[in-house]
Amino acid sequence: MKLSESEENYIKSIYNLQIKTEKVNTNSLAVFLNTSPASITDMLKKLKSKKLLEYKKYYGFRLNEAGNTEALKIIRRHRLWEFFLVAKLGMEWDKVHDIAEELEHVSSPELINRLDAYLGKPKTDPHGDPIPDERGKVVLLKQKPLKDLAMKQNAIVSSVSSQGHEIMEMLNHYGIGIGSQIKVLKSFEFDGSLQIKIARKPECIISGMAAQNIYVYDN
Amino acid sequence: MKLSESEENYIKSIYNLQIKTEKVNTNSLAVFLNTSPASITDMLKKLKSKKLLEYKKYYGFRLNEAGNTEALKIIRRHRLWEFFLVAKLGMEWDKVHDIAEELEHVSSPELINRLDAYLGKPKTDPHGDPIPDERGKVVLLKQKPLKDLAMKQNAIVSSVSSQGHEIMEMLNHYGIGIGSQIKVLKSFEFDGSLQIKIARKPECIISGMAAQNIYVYDN
DNA sequence: AAATAAATTTAGACAAATCTAAAAATAATT
DNA sequence: AATTATTTTTAGATTTGTCTAAATTTATTT
Incomplete structure (x- = not known):
């Protein structure tokens, strides 16, 4: 299925929000995509007509099987490019997101599969998020937001919700x-x-906001 | 200067046509870009208003200094990606053009300069065309079309005018x-x-068409 | 349950990039 | 030089993705 850059961004965002928060609604998607609720409605109709989304007016929406498959393809591309930028070009892990955001729309399967092989079929991107394989399989990690981690429990930082630079700068x-x-x-x-x-750093205090956006593996 | 994908394609095409043929006109550009003459006129106005093009109605057009600079940036990106696809991902030199056509629009200077360094600052792309450096300098090679090569003169194939797969398949x-x-x-x-x-192949006959599109270094 | 608030959708507009068909300018030919 | 042909531009329409403002639906309060 050939999708426009815009359609891809919507699909990917819906997928990502569906993972991290149960219910996705028009407004939250509008905030996430930095656009107006009206635009969201427009695109929901379009994605429904392309049979990528289940959608009932005023009721809610959710990616269907086909939509999920498309989302995973886009996410695979995004994360492979992030890995490339850090591992091969030596960029900082907190600066690669925006560039990957552009590269992800180049959709040649041959390109992506060769890139994957070239990188050694990595399992996760530099933020710790898993990279879907060629068939769209993802290793689901039992991550949780840091705010839900039990007191004095050791854990490993696994990922950071990837909305923008600001949080990464702070981290x-x-x-x-x-x-x-x-x-x-x-x-x-x-x-x-x-x-x-x-570990090996002084104690510090982070905001509730930050604690919501840092994810950990809780072993 | 932030340019749309479309604007970039026009600028790049004008630049490339200006190199290979003296006079570029509305119709030939329309054929080259597989679009209508009316669309060309529209875009010429736009590029003029952005001060990238000298353009007088019915008279003709030509990239100015700023337009040339932009063209060279785009071409640098295109050729670096082509080099990457062949040298690192092992793709066939005759298949990389279309993918580079998409990758070239990702315009982060940091990305491109790191890619350049990673590839070892290559001088030419896999088709033999020179890669502009960071400041837009190009090594001008004295290439000529094979049809203009003197009889029995040894030469080296340097590049192939990059319009489409068909010719490459034949080569x-x-x-x-x-x-x-x-x-x-x-x-x-x-x-x-x-x-x-x-060298090391049987003699063969190629069409006049092909002879116009194969370029050689004539030493 | 009525009134108020919040979320969602519609209606209508706009910019970018394209198109077709017709008009205008330039070039070529008789 | 008059006519014909070609090239280029304009006029007006279309598609995609967006917007604001108003209307509608759903949720929350009093």
Whole structure:
């Protein structure tokens, strides 16, 4: 199926939101895509007519099987390019997202499969998110947001919800990266902020906002 | 300057046609871009308003300094990606054009300069065309179409005008590639076809059409 | 359950890039 | 030089993706 860049962005965003939050609605998708709710409705109709989405007016929407397959293809491309940019071109892991966002729309299957082989068929991208294989299979990791991690429980930072640079800049500042060993020392109910300890770093406090967007493997 | 994909394609095409043929006109550009003359006129106005083109109604058009600079950036990206696809991903040199056509529109300078370094700052792409450097400098090679090569003169195949797969398929069949040693044995005035000899291959005859689109270094 | 608030959709407009068909300008030919 | 042919441009329409503002539907409160 040939999709426009815009259609691809919507599909990918819906997929990503469906994973991290149960219910996706028009407004949250509009905020996520930095566009108006009216535009979302327009595109939902279009994706429905292309049979990629189940959608009932005012009721809700959800990618169907075909939509999921398309999403996984796009995500595979995105994550392979991110891996390439870090592993081969030596870019910083917190700066590759925007470039991958453009590269992901080049859809030649031969290109992507050769790239995959060239990179050694990596399992995860530099943010710790799994890379779907050629047939769309993803290893589902039991990640959870840091805010849901039990107190004093050791865990490994697995990924960061990839909306924008700002959070990554901050994490870099604290010395937090994918694979960092992390532990929550104290939780402040007032604003959801957490006192945390990263291995080999001083203790520090991060906001509730940050704690929602950092994901960990809880072993 | 931020340019749309379409604007980039027009600029690149104008640049390429200006190199290979003296006068570029509305109709030939329309044929080259597989679009209508009316669309060409529309875009010429737009590029003029962006000060990338000198253009007078009915009179003609030509990239100005700024337009040339933009063209060279796009061509640099295109050729670096072609090199990457062949050298790193092992793709066939006659199949990389279309994919590079898409990759070239990803315009992050950091990406392109890192890619350049990663590839070892190559001088030419797999078709033998020179890759502009970061500042837009191109090594101008004294290429000529095979049809203009003197009889029995040894030369090296340097490039192939890159419009489409068809010609490349044929060249592959004859065993002609970039770097092949080539000599014209006989020229048939009737239809411009040439009897040629490629080093370590049997003699063969190619059409006048082909002889116009194969370029050689004439030492 | 009525009133108010929030979320979603429609209606109508706009910009970009394209098209066809007709008009205008330039070039070629008799 | 008058006519014909070619090239180029205009006029007006279309598609895609977006917008704002208004209308509609659903959810929440009082």
